[in-house]
Amino acid sequence: MDLNEIKELITLMDDARLSEIEIEDSERRILLKRALAAPVALSPVVAPVTTEGASPSREEAEKKAADSKLHHITSPIVGTFYMAPSPTTNAYVELNDLVKKGQVICIVEAMKLMNEIESDVSGRIVEICVEDGAAVEYGEPLFTVEPA
Amino acid sequence: MSIDVDKITNFCRAHSAVRDIIHEVLLFDQVKSTNKIALEMASDGMPEGLAILAESQTGGKGRLDREWYSPSGKNIYLSFLLRPSLQMRAYPLFSPAAALGLVNGIQAFTGLDVGIKWPNDLMILDKKVGGILLETGSSGGQSTPLVIGMGINVNLDEGDFPKALQDTSTSLKIASGNALDRTGLIMALIQGVTAQIHQLEDDESVAVFDAVREKCMTLGKKVRVSTTRQVFEGRAMSIEDDGALVIRLGDQSERRILIGDITHLRETGKA
Numbered sequence: 332m333d334l335n336e337i338k339e340l341i342t343l344m345d346d347a348r349l350s351e352i353e354i355e356d357s358e359r360r361i362l363l364k365r366a367l368a369a370p371v372a373l374s375p376v377v378a379p380v381t382t383e384g385a386s387p388s389r390e391e392a393e394k395k396a397a398d399s400k401l402h403h404i405t406s407p408i409v410g411t412f413y414m415a416p417s418p419t420t421n422a423y424v425e426l427n428d429l430v431k432k433g434q435v436i437c438i439v440e441a442m443k444l445m446n447e448i449e450s451d452v453s454g455r456i457v458e459i460c461v462e463d464g465a466a467v468e469y470g471e472p473l474f475t476v477e478p479a
Numbered sequence: 480m481s482i483d484v485d486k487i488t489n490f491c492r493a494h495s496a497v498r499d500i501i502h503e504v505l506l507f508d509q510v511k512s513t514n515k516i517a518l519e520m521a522s523d524g525m526p527e528g529l530a531i532l533a534e535s536q537t538g539g540k541g542r543l544d545r546e547w548y549s550p551s552g553k554n555i556y557l558s559f560l561l562r563p564s565l566q567m568r569a570y571p572l573f574s575p576a577a578a579l580g581l582v583n584g585i586q587a588f589t590g591l592d593v594g595i596k597w598p599n600d601l602m603i604l605d606k607k608v609g610g611i612l613l614e615t616g617s618s619g620g621q622s623t624p625l626v627i628g629m630g631i632n633v634n635l636d637e638g639d640f641p642k643a644l645q646d647t648s649t650s651l652k653i654a655s656g657n658a659l660d661r662t663g664l665i666m667a668l669i670q671g672v673t674a675q676i677h678q679l680e681d682d683e684s685v686a687v688f689d690a691v692r693e694k695c696m697t698l699g700k701k702v703r704v705s706t707t708r709q710v711f712e713g714r715a716m717s718i719e720d721d722g723a724l725v726i727r728l729g730d731q732s733e734r735r736i737l738i739g740d741i742t743h744l745r746e747t748g749k750a
Binding site for chain 2: 407408409410411413416417418419420433435440441442443444445446447449463464465466469
């Protein structure tokens with residue numbers, strides 16, 4: 332059975348709105364299962380799986396809900412992350428500090444461009460995601476802020 | 480002779496390629512740093528297109544807040560306030576582009592051959608004659624400002640430098656044997672740098688980096704790289720199109736760097 336035949340089976344399932352189809356010939360057995368209105372899952376019969384994943388625990392769900400309220404401040408350039416304007420001065424911010432939108436919270440340097448990064452929300456710094464002096468990528472989270 | 484700011488302003492406005500980038504020029508007698516003034520003005524909502532000049536700086540600085548020697552009436556301290564149309568992730572490209580613009584401006588005005596030590600130090604032989612520090616700052620309600628700060632040692636004699644700098648620094652006067660008209664030189668520098676900014680904004684960064692590679696005296700040299708976290712040595716192999724310097728280490732592996740102090744190491748006995 333080749334891929335085109337499997338595609339035909341999927342089309343058949345769509346047309347007939349089937350949640351499951353099983354085909355068996357002398358060489359192999361193919362089982363396709365899906366929850367209706369969800370993507371089709373293809374699975375070899377030796378380890379059949381369904382599209383139904385394990386339900387997340389309540390703790391995970393609560394954490395996810397809490398995380399969704401948190402805000403990441405990300406790096407606008409590839410460079411090196413500094414907590415302070417120079418090695419001899421204090422950090423712009425510390426963990427648990429309250430910051431205002433527009434407040435400078437760190438520097439990312441690349442090729443002698445000292446890029447002052449401002450917080451784009453007001454709130455509390457709940458995580459500093461990168462170590463001072465570490466390399467950061469474009470779009471990498473630098474801080475996690477709990478918006479006020 | 481002091482800087483003639485009216486002459487410089489007229490020059491900028493008379494040349495369309497310059498005027499597109501710089502159309503206002505302000506001269507201060509003494510400031511903490513021209514970058515600081517430009518950033519404060521940006522934060523207050525000043526639009527792009529401004530050049531700030533000063534006869535002296537009390538807090539001129541380089542990377543990581545290192546002091547930039549800024550005596551009165553002899554050098555050039557110049558900052559551009561831009562609000563580039565490019566995305567911020569492209570702002571670092573302005574660093575080597577500005578260095579190339581200054582090299583071209585100095586060559587046009589003096590005939591001196593100036594090299595670039597990665598990423599943007601200006602060198603005559605093995606001594607530093609100029610430096611560049613770029614900063615972004617508060618937007619002032621507009622697009623993010625980019626400030627390009629440029630310091631050039633112009634009419635200093637050897638005895639003018641502090642002792643700690645005498646072995647590592649030079650001036651255009653020392654190199655050429657002549658005192659230079661700073662007003663004319665500033666116009667040449669502005670023309671050189673704005674030409675490279677045009678190239679970047681016209682999506683011609685490949686051409687900029689081809690020229691930077693030709694002027695970069697770091698390439699091919701054995702170097703020591705110092706960052707706040709580590710020091711390592713290797714050979715500078717190439718500059719990539721995002722400006723990163725590629726260093727080949729002793730085990731033949733290669734590392735890309737975007738920051739760090741580069742020291743060119745002497746190689747004795749090498750054929």
